[in-house]
Amino acid sequence: MSQQLLASTRKGLFTLTRNGHDWRIERHAFLGDNVTLAHVDARDGSWYAALNLGHFGAKLQRSDDAGKTWTEVAVPAYASDDVIASADGKPPKPATLMQLWSFASGGANEPGRIWAGTIPGGLFRSNDRGEHWELQRGLWDRPERMQWFGGGYDAPGIHSICVDPRDARTLRIAISSGGVWESRDSGASWNVTATGMFATYMPPERREDPLIQDVHQMVQCAAAPDHLWVQHHNGVFRSVDGARSWSEVANVQPSVFGFAVAVHPKDPATAWFVPAIKDERRVPVDGRLVVARTRDGGASFEVCRNGLPQQDAYDLVYRHGLAIDANGEHLAFGSTTGNLWTSADQGDNWQALPAHLPPIHALTFA
Amino acid sequence: MPRVVLASALTRWLDPAAAGPGEIALDAAGDTLAAALDAVFSHHPKLRGYVLDEHGGVRHHVAIFIDGTAIADKHRLDIPVAKSTEIYILQALSGG
Numbered sequence: 001m002s003q004q005l006l007a008s009t010r011k012g013l014f015t016l017t018r019n020g021h022d023w024r025i026e027r028h029a030f031l032g033d034n035v036t037l038a039h040v041d042a043r044d045g046s047w048y049a050a051l052n053l054g055h056f057g058a059k060l061q062r063s064d065d066a067g068k069t070w071t072e073v074a075v076p077a078y079a080s081d082d083v084i085a086s087a088d089g090k091p092p093k094p095a096t097l098m099q100l101w102s103f104a105s106g107g108a109n110e111p112g113r114i115w116a117g118t119i120p121g122g123l124f125r126s127n128d129r130g131e132h133w134e135l136q137r138g139l140w141d142r143p144e145r146m147q148w149f150g151g152g153y154d155a156p157g158i159h160s161i162c163v164d165p166r167d168a169r170t171l172r173i174a175i176s177s178g179g180v181w182e183s184r185d186s187g188a189s190w191n192v193t194a195t196g197m198f199a200t201y202m203p204p205e206r207r208e209d210p211l212i213q214d215v216h217q218m219v220q221c222a223a224a225p226d227h228l229w230v231q232h233h234n235g236v237f238r239s240v241d242g243a244r245s246w247s248e249v250a251n252v253q254p255s256v257f258g259f260a261v262a263v264h265p266k267d268p269a270t271a272w273f274v275p276a277i278k279d280e281r282r283v284p285v286d287g288r289l290v291v292a293r294t295r296d297g298g299a300s301f302e303v304c305r306n307g308l309p310q311q312d313a314y315d316l317v318y319r320h321g322l323a324i325d326a327n328g329e330h331l332a333f334g335s336t337t338g339n340l341w342t343s344a345d346q347g348d349n350w351q352a353l354p355a356h357l358p359p360i361h362a363l364t365f366a
Numbered sequence: 367m368p369r370v371v372l373a374s375a376l377t378r379w380l381d382p383a384a385a386g387p388g389e390i391a392l393d394a395a396g397d398t399l400a401a402a403l404d405a406v407f408s409h410h411p412k413l414r415g416y417v418l419d420e421h422g423g424v425r426h427h428v429a430i431f432i433d434g435t436a437i438a439d440k441h442r443l444d445i446p447v448a449k450s451t452e453i454y455i456l457q458a459l460s461g462g
Contacts, residue, residue: 077420
């Protein structure tokens with residue numbers, strides 16, 4: 001079966017198919033609607049598409065035939081007494097589902113199990129492919145949740161879920177802005193595990209507080225699951241001990257700010273980033289769009305620019321906008337200005353998709 | 367019985383077999399807005415999540431008009447309705 005790439009955009013879900021090095025748009029679904037994220041379950045081949053319809057709320061659709069047809073399934077729901085609180089001074093308010101922000105499949109021995117992280121910062125579990133969802137109270141009811149901050153959204157949210165391939169009961173999640181948390185019992189109990197991260201934007205006495213670390217994205221090497229990479233609000237961090245501790249990777253070129261990170265599925269020392277001018281501007285440095293790649297665990301970085309615009313480029317890549325395939329050869333990233341680039345050689349060379357897509361939220365290989 | 371009119375922005379998400387082109391009107395038994403909505407949702411279960419949030423309030427960006435007047439409190443749906451009442455459900459519009 002040919003390789004496919006799902007582009008979740010502000011105006012629909014676009015399915016791309018690869019022929020050699022060339023990708024073309026094969027079909028679209030939900031044209032005109034805001035598709036915020038897609039998930040491909042490699043265990044059973046099902047596809048999931050998260051929609052945020054604005055007026056009518058967040059929805060979830062599932063396809064059992066690789067995107068030809070879709071069926072609406074249930075979405076996670078909060079109880080009437082659940083509240084959103086954050087430690088940055090916003091008053092508490094009732095929790096309602098604002099956005100489906102992350103998905104992960106359960107283990108090979110857990111068919112049908114899907115994890116979903118939402119804004120606000122609840123983690124939900126489905127054991128029946130999205131027909132029913134259960135809030136993981138072991139995390140939601142932790143008093144420390146009240147210390148989390150909102151990130152770019154109004155409420156804290158879970159954007160990264162890593163299911164340990166060695167033992168699917170072990171989960172690691174990352175939260176904007178609530179650090180990294182780990183469960184070893186399928187989500188029943190949790191510990192914060194952001195030691196080593198620091199937040200330069202906080203008052204000095206709170207810089208190393210694990211509960212407020214603004215992780216933008218966290219990824220895990222499939223072949224070496226103790227190796228995780230984080231793109232954080234003020235830098236890049238790496239763990240080689242299963243998230244127990246984190247070390248700063250300070251020399252990402254041309255900047256340490258960004259949202260997206262990808263790790264090679266077989267080589268934990270190889271990772272990619274799409275840097276931008278930090279914080280207030282969020283555009284490529286000097287108008288040149290580049291990908292930063294390390295092959296030595298962050299000791300050094302190459303700047304990949306072949307095939308990428310090197311003048312007047314103001315593309316921003318969101319946290320789910322950079323994707324790598326299961327073999328670690330093909331990469332793709334899409335920008336908020338609707339441009340999409342692919343690489344067949346781990347980022348050495350890039351090709352622009354000849355299309356003008358809507359703003360791209362996320363890319364997912366199938 | 368009260369008549370519930372669903373805007374086309376809503377009907378396009380209904381089961382295709384049930385949805386007509388554009389807006390549709392349904393007869394809905396009930397003597398309150400809540401009862402009339404429940405009657406509609408009993409025929410179109412998915413519609414509930416489009417009109418109401420998970421706590422039963424009307425979504426922030428959904429408007430409900432009863433005989434031409436928008437309901438004032440999105441969390442109080444025990445509003446009496448008559449057999450001749452027309453209930454319009456549509457997406458709230460703002461500037462732009």
